[in-house]
Amino acid sequence: MINIKDKKDCCGCSACAQKCPKACITMVEDHEGFLYPQVDAALCIDCGWCEKVCPLLNLPEKIQPQEVLAVKNRNEEERMASSSGGVFIALAKKALEKGGVVFGAVFDGNWEVKHTYAETIEGVRKMMGSKYVQSRIGDSYRDAERFLKEGREVLFTGTPCQITGLHKFLRKDYPNLLPVDFLCHGVPSPGVWRKYLDETFIHPARRAAAGKNTVLSSSLKSVPVITGIEFRDKKMHGWKKFSFVVRGSASKADKNSVLLSDIHNVNPYMRGFLSDIYLRPSCYQCKCKNGVSHSDLTIADFWGLKMSDVDDDKGIGMVLIHTEKGREIFETLDMEVSHSTLETAKRFNGGFNENVTPHPKRRIFYKKLSKGVPVESAVKMALHVPVYRKIYNKIRGLFKKLI
Ligand SMILES: Cc1cc2nc3c(=O)[nH]c(=O)nc-3n(C[C@H](O)[C@H](O)[C@H](O)COP(=O)(O)OP(=O)(O)OC[C@H]3O[C@@H](n4cnc5c(N)ncnc54)[C@H](O)[C@@H]3O)c2cc1C
Ligand code: SF4
Ligand code: SF4
Ligand code: SF4
Structure with missing residues (x-):
């Protein structure tokens, strides 16, 4: 059965809790405000499913992006309502057009963040915009599996570890699934x-x-x-x-x-x-970034880039295309696109960094x-930085410049 000895070894995806045939795993909040699985050993039958589906115990091989793009949604209203270039809403609308279901993060009635699914544009709009809080996955993997088995198109968006957890939970490739993650700085408590x-x-x-x-x-x-x-x-x-x-x-x-x-x-x-200061412990040594999640597309901010020489400060998105399926779907979107490289993308975006240092x-x-x-x-x-430290830093900076 699953037994977390070091908190950095659990990203909180809850694949284990959703898979357990005896429903004996509960996700419980710790003193730092993050959810971890807790097993009721009296009910456990030692089937091992929780360990088989845990993404951090069964990490996939990394894959490299095929292409790196800088993009803007041509619909300016949609781009303004999005955090970056408005790629998510374009993908979601495409999924809805095909009768599909979209999974993403929304605020619940108490302004806490949870994953849910939407089959309407109103539902999808609630998912727009980054929410800088770890979302509770709840039963989303089970719901997604049900829709996939019914043959519905499923767009599943989330952090790289949530997408890795989804793949491990599903345990097979579905042609009707489009998993999309984002470059992830880490999730706060x-x-x-x-x-x-x-x-x-x-x-x-x-x-x-x-x-x-x-x-x-x-x-x-x-x-x-x-x-x-x-x-x-x-x-x-x-x-x-x-x-x-x-x-x-x-x-x-x-x-x-x-x-x-x-x-x-x-x-x-x-x-x-x-x-x-308050990222999840697993985020300080992330094992799911940079191609591990096997998402078809990764979306992000393209900081530091001037696109068509017109940086209108309304948002430039980055898209990393990982698979042919991702490319095919992305090419159907109405986007202003410019080609770039991984080196350029990495230069300005800390989201590639797998080892964020705890404060x-x-x-x-x-x-x-x-x-x-x-x-x-x-x-x-x-x-707080004490005055003597500020003065010391200033002198050190000047000294470095002189040298
Ligand atoms: C915690 C967090 C850290 C991030 N770190 C970086 C980074 O370091 N570098 C970078 O370039 N981009 C980062 N992003 C991604 C970026 O902020 C945009 O979400 C992304 O560029 C997509 O923007 P968009 O304009 O296409 O769509 P938007 O409409 O802005 O994006 C909405 C999408 O984000 C998902 N989402 C929102 N909040 C959460 C959440 N808490 N958990 C899971 N999914 C969520 C929604 O489900 C939806 O799919 C981060 C996002 C989050 C939530
Ligand atoms: S070993 Fe099986 S029954 Fe026990 S907690 Fe894990 S999944 Fe549940
Ligand atoms: S499956 Fe997810 S929640 Fe369960 S132990 Fe592994 S990382 Fe943690
Ligand atoms: S940095 Fe992001 S992908 Fe990595 S463990 Fe934290 S939330 Fe998951």
Whole structure:
């Protein structure tokens, strides 16, 4: 039976839990806010299925991309509503046209992130945009298998480890499956996200209702109803300086006010994510990136590239074509395309990096959280650089330049 000794050896795909014939594996959240399998040994019949389907115990060979493309969806509205070049929505629409089913990540009723499937354009729109929180896969692999066996086209999108887990769970190739992953920096903790959201929007409003200080507007005297969260808003400051935006009902009159709008490198939650404080342990030594997942296509941001000499700051996507099936489907999309190379793509994108270093204050950060320190303060504490260090860094920089 599955037995996780080192947390970095589990990416949380839940292939094991979905495959277990006795349903004796439960995904349980640990103190860092990530899900891990827990086996009820009394029910286990030692069949070994959980180990057979675990992607990290059965890693596939790496494959190389056949082609690297820089792309823009020609539909500007769709591109603006997407995080990068708008490739996902184009693929999803193509799948729906063929009567297919699309799997991806959405917010649930509590603004936590989960995987689900959609058979309509309304359902697919909810999947658009990167959500920087690990998504709960739930029963998605089982649902996908059912649709595949019925002969439906299935577009399954997710992190490279989720796609590796899907292949291991299915255990055979389906011609009607199109697995698509993205370049993955790593996934932040759902537990930290929940705490941040609660501290920033729910508790301050409760405090305001009780007449105490609040970080939110003083007109906000009740718990706000959040109506939208975008981790990658391009409307405020463009694609490169993307913003983290939360909308909601701050007053009775306005149901869609901007409750919070921060450029990504200012928002405390985003700073903690991008500084690698609360990524999943498996992300610090990722085994599923760079062709291991056997996705047909990998999608990403093409940072650092000027396309057709017109970088309109509305998003340039990257597409890595891994298979002929991926190429055939990609060629049916209405995209502005320019050819590139893996070297150029790698130069500007940290998503290729398999070994992201854990932030040196990761443990202290979690210790602070366990003592009740709010996420925002714990992030600030972890990222604080003392004045003497700043001066030392500056002098060292100048010295290096001189040499
Ligand atoms: C956690 C995370 C880390 C990423 N790291 C990088 C990186 O280092 N470099 C890079 O170039 N790109 C990275 N991306 C991918 C990038 O942000 C875009 O999602 C990608 O370029 C596709 O953009 P798009 O415009 O085609 O479509 P969009 O509409 O922006 O993408 C939506 C797609 O992302 C999926 N998705 C959204 N959130 C999640 C989630 N939490 N878990 C699983 N799937 C999700 C949706 O299901 C859908 O398939 C990351 C995305 C996520 C979610
Ligand atoms: S060995 Fe079989 S029964 Fe036991 S936990 Fe694994 S899959 Fe379930
Ligand atoms: S990586 Fe996936 S299959 Fe393996 S133990 Fe973790 S959740 Fe289970
Ligand atoms: S970095 Fe690797 S382990 Fe972490 S979510 Fe991405 S693919 Fe999975």
